[in-house]
Amino acid sequence: MTDATSQGGSRPNARPTTSLTAVGSRTKKRNASEKRFRAYGLAAIGTGLFFLVVLLSAIVSNGSSAFMQTFIEVPVYLDPAKLDKNGNRDPEDIAKVSTFGYSPLIQNAVFEQVQDKGIATEYDDAGDMKALISASAAAQLRDRVIANPDLIGETVDFQILASSRVDGYLKGRVSRDSITQDKNIDAGHLDLVDALREDGTVHKSFNFAFITGADASESRPEQAGLGVSMLGSFFMMLVVLFLALPIGVAASIYLEEFAPQNKFTDFIEVNISNLAAVPSIVFGILGLAAFIQFAHLPQSAPLVGGLTLTLMTLPTIVISTRASLKAVPPSIRDAALGVGASKMQSVFHHVLPLAMPGILTGTIIGLAQALGETAPLLLIGMVGYIATNYPDGVISGFLSPNSAMPAQIYEWAKRADPAYYERAWGGIIILLVFLLVMNVIAIILRRKFERRW
């Protein structure tokens, strides 16, 4: 301030003339703060990456074992005396034989294998083999015979699903110490498994049934799969996609391009933004009240789940669509109107195509959110429903009770048998793969529709 006068010069606060290469103190300070800022940024990204790696490695190390399953591969003699007493291969008679008719055959087959191989064992009865074999093996064999009755009387090679204790032993979850209190299996069985494993009768292989199969009861974790609840999620996503996308996009186009700016539209706008922040459980209870109690739609049905998730996804889609419509330069609208296009023509011919990448990205992100959402499903009965049956067709896919992927994962994590723990992690892997695929689709669509000109 005052030095201008003290210098007596005519230029107040004249810049001192210094060499360009001499670094002044202000420059030093500025450079230092810039460096510091970069360091903060790097540290933040580093922390994020670190946690991501920890998370991913935890998921993979805990969940990957769910994709492998232990099988006992033995030839099974399908005794006609037991399976088809009349000997006429009548499908109705064959279907009358319950799984209790098949269990002894399987146990015999395993026991014979043990004796053939000359494995020394304390067990002298085929019934003792029960501990090695999954309770669902008999049903699987029965299904196969009913599908192909000619097999009766033959000896077929059959991959018997091993019991979850044996599976756990091969995966290191079960040990001789951990089974001292276990009524289901003895140390002798584990010796037997060791011997059978050596000659390849007992082995692990990839478990497609985990991806495609249905859920099983509490006591049969080795049989449980994610397939049915995956279908549940699929039908829900169909509902969300075909309701939320058109409604959301139409609403945003109207609000952004056509609606007059007044108190009422302001009110709507504020409320849409607020809805996006409403906890998802609120949408759940809304779905319960509106769709189940009022409209009497079936409980636990993917249709109801989809409707509820539509409510939840709509604000996300509306907000992202409006943002991408806003981002289209107004000069494009002027240009279209200037050559005599109507408002609607200008929106549909010019604005919407330009906003498309943003709309699609928003929609897919909304869908991904809905796919992973569990809380609203809790209230409409999709969490806790044991999804053991495939839907018979498209209509029952929408209407018959089902679970959903995140609900199924939650259900597994809740169950007492530790074998379900690994399946919950495995389910997480599948869910994440779906989300990854959806994000990749979003990126591809974005690239495809994006005009870089």
Next chain:
Amino acid sequence: MYDAPLRKTDVEANEIKISAKDVQVYYGDNHAIKDVSVELQDKTVTAFIGPSGCGKSTFLRCLNRMNDTIDICRVEGLISLDGEDIYDKRVDPVQLRAKVGMVFQKANPFPKSIYDNVAYGPRIHGLAKNKAELDEIVEKALRRGAIWDEVKDRLHAPGTGLSGGQQQRLCIARAVATEPEVLLMDEPCSALDPIATAQVEELIDELRTKYSVVIVTHSMQQAARVSQKTAFFHLGNLVEYGETSQIFTNPVDSRTESYITGRIG
């Protein structure tokens, strides 16, 4: 006075194309156009001149109801085209804009190919029966926009990939392709080099044989060269309107005189 070469003009009494009476425009509380009454003739080039922010663009946009798209904008008064009130409730602004085309201050080609840019108007108005006719319309429009030679080999390249001046000429071509009766041009040459400017001015002169052209310009020389009538705006008022030769040689209002001699602006 002002000594740019004046073009010989034939300003015998053409019919009135657009007439504006007591037009007021408000942007919210901002009174942008005050009491403007003016009669624009058919087959005539009218230049709007005036300092920046005086309301030239605003008034121009009233003539094809582009101001309808601005929520806070309110237009009062009477504007008629061929004797019909364009702000009448029964008038469809879209139909009006097909008759009254516009070239904007900032070049705004669609992010589409050069061909599609020009073909868009004729397409939505159904001016071409088939592809060959459309091709013809596009070529003619591009030629009139003085850009045909530069783009004829890349008609399917993006219009936004052109230079600023080329984009502006593309926009002119796009506007003439729909065969409007009135062409409103908001500083069409502000991004053009002298050669392209000369071409556009030639185009304007040619358009005058069929249409009424209104051009906003900051270049006194240009106004003098292309227009037969000139309107001088100042702070939202229409200060002076008359024959271009008279405005530039013998302005009545002192504000007009100061502006064209460069003392206010």
